Amino acid sequence: MKAAPFAYHRPDNVADAVGLLAEHGDDAKILAGGQSLVPMLAMRLTHFENLVDISRVEELRNVELRDGAVWVGAGTPHALVGMDDEVAESVPLLTLSTPHIGHFQIRTRGTLGGAIAHADPAAEYAAVAVTLDATMEALSPRGSRQIPAAEFFTGLWETSLASDEILTAVAFPVWSGRCGFSVQEFARRHGDFAIAGATVAVELDDRDTVTRCGIGLLGLGSRPERGASAEEAVIGRAVTEITAAELGRLAMSGLEDVPADQQGTASYRTRVGAAMVARAWTEATAAALETTEALNA
Template sequence: MKSAPFEYLVPASLAEALETLAGHQDETKVLAGGQSLVPLLKLRLARPRYLLDINRVPELSYLELKDGRLHLGALTRHSALGREPSARGSCPLLAEAAARIGHTAIRNRGTVGGSLCHADPAAELPAAMIALGAELKIDGPGGTRLVPAAGFFQGFMTVDLQPDEILAGLSVPVAGPGTGWSYLEVSRRHGDFAIAGVAVWLSLDDKGLFRQVGIALAGVDDRPWKARACEDFLVGKEAKEEVIAAAREQLAGFDPTGDIHASREYRELMAGELFVQALRQAVERAANNL
């Protein structure tokens, strides 16, 4: 298990990275934390001619609260989401989701940007970002464009990113009064890919009605799956058990695949169970937060 030959490029700035990328385009893979790419290289499933290591690009490493949102550079490590007080305090959903990613060593190396661009349908952060309504900042030769997370994931491990572009970072809303959240997941062992996962980010108004609801599922479709119908159903309704149960009835349209770890039927069942449990937990937290 040794990778095929490649040329290793280490840009020192975002401009240099983009320039290099523009020159080599399709023959280049961007290396961030390497937790998915390196195994693919070792198995020779990925065999780029150039490997562009962005770990030393300073513009991609930031974590700050600004204008009521949490801004994260693409190189933010998973472990930082739970460790950094500003991230954990302002966006606890990310900390909760990140805790389910792999193991400590993986969380210390793996990056937020890498997880989103790799776009494994069972990964935690893509679903969490959709639930949060994250806004992705993509840099390319034409400048910067902003893409909502829900539009970024286009198919099985396919994202809205051109070969000459780099995901530079993203921003997510921060918790305020009435905010509730939950990330729940079923996997064979802790750290394995989700059989099913549910991310919820919502807020209640002072009457106990759903003001805003974001829900996304992991592991049950060819991409992280936004439960749009359920979100629409819930907004404006009272946050109570019967409504949650009714929302579950609206949960349909995703298309899980069975494999050696879980059948399609089991994934569907778990998606529904976790949906209810995650909504309950998020509502409870929101109520405590009012």
């Protein structure tokens, strides 16, 4: 099939893009990398009268460390995020998640902001944003505002962005000290959307006690979820007291809208999700302990 007719706009800067959104309202849609939007248009699953192509707006393609966070421009391609040394040093969870995103061609064209604004519950960058309590920066004719990740994702493919707002950057907090990170997901084939997955970040003190933990869940709800019960359960406990299987089960508790489709039932996804959390926890804590050994060497 082919997309229904639409007007195509290619602004030179963010201000012009915002102006086009304000002018056309709900009849306009931002086109970044197009790796999700274009197939949906081609299959006529959605339609917009106006597409605003921001793929050549250079001011949206950047990575900057400031104020204890790595700010990634919304137009930065996945591939550049995955190769950036600053990202690898300061936000390892982003680097670890990048190879799981589609295939090389998709990572070359797709953008971090596009993936997050699309709000797919199985998207890796969205899960990382939730896990690390990232902050979204949005711009509209009314000015700029910052939106916590916990308030940004509102439902399936839905966010708290207004129709005249554009996502300009995402700030990922830098975790320092005795930290470990892991991304684990299960898909039928490499490059497919995850049936279920998990992103884990953990911080230990000098007695191997968990002082901070973030657990993001992929494909286990209508939006990127957090394993809140598991996070709360590990704080203040020694790593040796926590079993991975226990943590996986806890992370699944409280989930209310686990999807069921041709890929699997809700109960199947839940079992897979628990296993992915367990694997990610094991890898993340091992990395945190290895970091300690390196610091003491």
